[in-house]
Each structure stands twice: as structure tokens, then as C-alpha cells.
Amino acid sequence: MKFYELSRQERLASLREGGQLTAESYTYLLEKPALNESILNAMVENSIGQFNLPFGIADHFLIDGQVYFVPMVTEEPSVIAAASNGAKRVASSGGFTTVASEHLLKAQVIIHGVTNHDELTKRLTNAEAAIKRVAISARPSLVRRGGGVRQIEYNQLPEGYEELALWIDPVDAFGANMANTIAEAVAKYLQVAVLQDDERILTAILSNTGEKMTVTIECAVNWSQLATDQLSGEEVATRIAELNHFSTLNPDRAVTENKGILNGVFAVALATGNDLRAISASVSHYLQTTSTPVLSQWQLDHEQQLLRGSLTLPLPIGSVGGAINSLPATQISLELLHNPSAKDLMSIIASVGLTNNLAALRALVTNGIQAGHMHLQTANLAIQAGATGDEIEVLHEKLNQVSQADLTLAKKLLQQLRNEG
Structure with a gap:
């Protein structure tokens, strides 16, 4: 029999016998705790x-x-x-x-109150080695696993905003929490050691851009x-x-x-x-x-x-x-x-x-999309009509034999099925 023709229990048994599931996982899915x-x-x-x-x-x-x-x-x-x-x-x-794959997460440190972008960018660039050290100290376990900050970018924006972008390799994690931790640590360092006058950290947070x-x-x-x-x-x-x-x-x-x-x-x-x-x-x-x-x-x-x-x-x-x-x-x-x-x-x-x-x-x-779509949807229609247990599959098959199945017909066929039973 084809995989989709097996019962749920038979599918689980097939996956266990084929080595796709451990005995523990098989039992968990079978018992549905x-x-x-x-x-x-x-x-x-x-x-x-x-x-x-x-x-x-x-x-x-x-x-x-x-x-x-x-x-x-x-x-x-x-x-x-x-x-x-x-x-x-x-x-x-x-x-x-x-064909291609990359897995770098972006974290943003957003600075406001900038009056001289070129001068601030120069200060940030000169502090890059220290920024990387701060990032490492914020999540040393990430570096031990082979990840960490891979790129730093400085983006000058209108109205006194500037963005310091940290591109982080989170290894096999999505990395939201580690990106936020690193960004906040870098932000604290910048506010104390790099920013001047009215320049201030507005926020530090990951971005969901997905660009890299x-x-x-x-x-x-x-x-x-x-x-x-x-x-x-x-x-x-x-x-x-x-x-x-x-x-x-x-x-x-x-x-x-x-x-x-x-x-x-x-x-x-x-x-x-x-x-x-x-x-x-x-x-x-x-x-x-x-x-x-x-x-x-x-x-x-x-x-x-x-x-x-x-x-x-x-x-x-x-x-x-x-x-x-x-x-x-x-x-x-x-x-x-x-x-x-x-x-x-x-x-x-x-x-x-x-x-x-x-x-x-x-x-x-x-x-057309409806032929296969509605063939599968009639099982839901049977459930909506009130079918339970073995009635669902029987009513599902009956509904698939008619050209236009709806809830009224499903309820009628279900009542006929129960009367016959």
C-alpha cells in the first residue's frame, strides 16, 4: 500500500521500521500525550x-x-x-x-542626535576592534560554537539618525536573543566610550530583514x-x-x-x-x-x-x-x-x-484547483455535519461521489447512514 493509504498507526510503524523514528518518538506520537x-x-x-x-x-x-x-x-x-x-x-x-545559502542575522544599534555623521562614523570605525571584543564578551559561548559578529556596517540616515549594523552568525540557532544581548552590550559601550555631546542610543534590537x-x-x-x-x-x-x-x-x-x-x-x-x-x-x-x-x-x-x-x-x-x-x-x-x-x-x-x-x-x-481541493475538504465537511469515529470516513467517501457537496447534503447523508446503521 502507498504511504497515504496507511492508517495513522501503520504510518508510524512504517517510519519506526524504516529508522526514521526512534521507539520513544513512535510511542509519543502514538499516545499523543x-x-x-x-x-x-x-x-x-x-x-x-x-x-x-x-x-x-x-x-x-x-x-x-x-x-x-x-x-x-x-x-x-x-x-x-x-x-x-x-x-x-x-x-x-x-x-x-x-544553489546558494547564507545564515547571518542583523542586529541594529540606532543612534540619534547626530550632527556630524562623517565624524561619528570615523569614531565608530576606530572603535571596531573594541566593539567586537564587547560582542564576544556578551556571548562567549556563541564564539566557541563557531559563530559571532562577521560584519559591521555604519549607515548614515536623515534627521540625525545613524545605524550601526552587526551581522551575526548564530550557527544553527535563529539567534534572536543572542543578537539582542550582543546589540545591547555594544550599545552600552558606545554610549559611554564613543558617543559625544547630544549623541545618544535610541535602541538596540535585532532586525527581521532576512536580507542575509x-x-x-x-x-x-x-x-x-x-x-x-x-x-x-x-x-x-x-x-x-x-x-x-x-x-x-x-x-x-x-x-x-x-x-x-x-x-x-x-x-x-x-x-x-x-x-x-x-x-x-x-x-x-x-x-x-x-x-x-x-x-x-x-x-x-x-x-x-x-x-x-x-x-x-x-x-x-x-x-x-x-x-x-x-x-x-x-x-x-x-x-x-x-x-x-x-x-x-x-x-x-x-x-x-x-x-x-x-x-x-x-x-x-x-x-483546476477545486477537483483535488474539494476531494480532501469533504472530510472536514463530514466533521462539521457531526460525523464521529468511523462515520467520518464513510461519509467522506459518500460526499466524494457527488458533484456538489455542501453541509446540508452532508447532514442528510449522515442521518441516512445512521438510520441504516
């Missing part, structure tokens, strides 16, 4: 419980030569199905390849992998490239295509304990500063009969630290991904975004 009170109270203020979302697996991913079962947390039925579908087509053509936390991944899909019963692979590939190009001309279409990419990105980020707000902010900034409104690119290669895709994405994420280390399910997600480095995790997340994009574009230019 609640987070204990100490974790809940430590992670959020005024805790009243926990909010559950479905935790699933997308298979068939081949990324930089490594096979992955990718954990995804989402309430949307079609996201994991689309990811697995697209990944299978890409894997058959060689998989995803990381980016990854670029590529894939190539054989036209034969895109064909339908009615359309040749070349025709489908041509339509995908055309629709993607239309997104560069039309912001309304571009924002929807980007949302489809983020369906996959957010689902993996959530499963691995990363900050969706930080990703959202950095993607917004990236789109504002680039020349195209759409994140992905799909182009035809007629000579080799390939559809070539690429995605460049800012991903301010980590694979250690914060909630990542606190949540048991997050640790299981990372276990499934072979405990990746932050850069490896960036490649995985971006690959899922691009494969969700491929699956959505293929659906849009062939049968």
Missing part, C-alpha cells in the same frame, strides 16, 4: 491549555541527494497531499538542489512527469511557465501564488518550532525590495524537455534554541529530518515551498 503544566506555563503567559493542529508527513522528497520524510503542521487538507505529489515528480527528475538569511533552490522536472490524460507534458509545462510569468505582470495573481508557496513553508516551519511571524516579515521585506512580485520562477528548457524551477527565499530560522528545544513534537520533526543544520533546514523548507507551488500551478492549468 499533552504538554505538561511546567512547559505550558514556562512558554506562555496566562496558559489555559494547548491548541492542537494536525501533524503530518510529506514523502518523496529528494533534496541535495538526501531522501526526506518532511514533517508538516497544517489545518489545510490539500497542503501535504500537494507537497507529496509535487515532490514525487521532482524526485523522478533528480530532486532539488541548493536566504536560500536559493532549483529543480528540473521532465515534461513526461507533468502530462495528464488530456494534455501532453510539454503543454502542461508551457502553461505552468505562462501562468508563473503572468504573476510577474499581475500583483493580484502574484500574491496568491506566493501564498501557495508559504502554505508549505509555514507548515514545515511550524513543525520545526520556528517563528512564522519572523518569516512573514522577512518575506514581505524581500518582495518590497526585489524587482519581481512573485517568489518562484518556472522556465521551459526545450532542448532537454524540462521545466526548470527556482525559488529564492529569506528564511530567518534555526534548528536549535528557544521553542525548538522545549517542544517534544518539534524534536521529533528534527529527528525525521536527520537533525539538520540551520542551512540544511532552510533548503528543506524552501524545497517544500517550491513543490507546493509546482503542484498548485499544475492543478490550475489542468483540472
Whole structure:
């Protein structure tokens, strides 16, 4: 049987037998224990419980030569199905390849009351060695792990503002807390040792720009992998490239295509304990500063009969630290991904975004998005109608046999099912 045809228990058993899950992780997912009170109270203020979302697996991913079962947390039925579908087509053509990746976090020390920018910049430049020493003393453990301040920039701004930018290598963490600690230590040093007259520190804080936390991944899909019963692979590939190009001309279409990419990105980020707000902010900034409104690119290669895709994405994420280390399910997600480095995790997340994009574009230019989408949504419709236990699957199948399923019909079929039972 195919992976998606197995029961939840059978999927877990398959992952355990294949070595993707330890016996401890298998038991945890099988028994679904609640987070204990100490974790809940430590992670959020005024805790009243926990909010559950479905935790699933997308298979068939081949990324930089490594096979992955990718954990995804989402309430949307079609996201994991689309990811697995697209990944299978890409894997058959060689998989995803990381082209470029960098993982530097920016911290800002903002100075106000500057009257002579050139003179202040000179003082800051002369103090650069001391600034680096202060940064090291603020987080010496970061340097021991191979990270630390990699670049310092001085940016003169209007109305008496100047920015000292610290570009920090947080190794495998996202690094928000360490960036803030370093920035605040540097700010205190500057106020005492460097600033003069009316010059004062306004604040010291990380930036969510994501400018130097980016990854670029590529894939190539054989036209034969895109064909339908009615359309040749070349025709489908041509339509995908055309629709993607239309997104560069039309912001309304571009924002929807980007949302489809983020369906996959957010689902993996959530499963691995990363900050969706930080990703959202950095993607917004990236789109504002680039020349195209759409994140992905799909182009035809007629000579080799390939559809070539690429995605460049800012991903301010980590694979250690914060909630990542606190949540048991997050640790299981990372276990499934072979405990990746932050850069490896960036490649995985971006690959899922691009494969969700491929699956959505293929659906849009062939049968339309609703055919597969509503087939999966009818399970939710069955739940809304009041189905429980085994009734859900039976009603789900009945609803998929009609052309237009709605809640009224679902309730009617459920009552018939119960009468028959």
C-alpha cells in the first residue's frame, strides 16, 4: 500500500521500521500525550491549555541527494497531499538542489542626535576592534560554537539618525536573543566610550530583514512527469511557465501564488518550532525590495524537455534554541529530518515551498484547483455535519461521489447512514 493509504498507526510503524523514528518518538506520537503544566506555563503567559493542529508527513522528497520524510503542521487538507505529489515528480527528475545559502542575522544599534555623521562614523570605525571584543564578551559561548559578529556596517540616515549594523552568525540557532544581548552590550559601550555631546542610543534590537538569511533552490522536472490524460507534458509545462510569468505582470495573481508557496513553508516551519511571524516579515521585506512580485520562477528548457524551477527565499530560522528545544513534537520533526543544520533546514523548507507551488500551478492549468481541493475538504465537511469515529470516513467517501457537496447534503447523508446503521 502507498504511504497515504496507511492508517495513522501503520504510518508510524512504517517510519519506526524504516529508522526514521526512534521507539520513544513512535510511542509519543502514538499516545499523543499533552504538554505538561511546567512547559505550558514556562512558554506562555496566562496558559489555559494547548491548541492542537494536525501533524503530518510529506514523502518523496529528494533534496541535495538526501531522501526526506518532511514533517508538516497544517489545518489545510490539500497542503501535504500537494507537497507529496509535487515532490514525487521532482524526485523522478533528480530532486532539488541548493544553489546558494547564507545564515547571518542583523542586529541594529540606532543612534540619534547626530550632527556630524562623517565624524561619528570615523569614531565608530576606530572603535571596531573594541566593539567586537564587547560582542564576544556578551556571548562567549556563541564564539566557541563557531559563530559571532562577521560584519559591521555604519549607515548614515536623515534627521540625525545613524545605524550601526552587526551581522551575526548564530550557527544553527535563529539567534534572536543572542543578537539582542550582543546589540545591547555594544550599545552600552558606545554610549559611554564613543558617543559625544547630544549623541545618544535610541535602541538596540535585532532586525527581521532576512536580507542575509536566504536560500536559493532549483529543480528540473521532465515534461513526461507533468502530462495528464488530456494534455501532453510539454503543454502542461508551457502553461505552468505562462501562468508563473503572468504573476510577474499581475500583483493580484502574484500574491496568491506566493501564498501557495508559504502554505508549505509555514507548515514545515511550524513543525520545526520556528517563528512564522519572523518569516512573514522577512518575506514581505524581500518582495518590497526585489524587482519581481512573485517568489518562484518556472522556465521551459526545450532542448532537454524540462521545466526548470527556482525559488529564492529569506528564511530567518534555526534548528536549535528557544521553542525548538522545549517542544517534544518539534524534536521529533528534527529527528525525521536527520537533525539538520540551520542551512540544511532552510533548503528543506524552501524545497517544500517550491513543490507546493509546482503542484498548485499544475492543478490550475489542468483540472483546476477545486477537483483535488474539494476531494480532501469533504472530510472536514463530514466533521462539521457531526460525523464521529468511523462515520467520518464513510461519509467522506459518500460526499466524494457527488458533484456538489455542501453541509446540508452532508447532514442528510449522515442521518441516512445512521438510520441504516
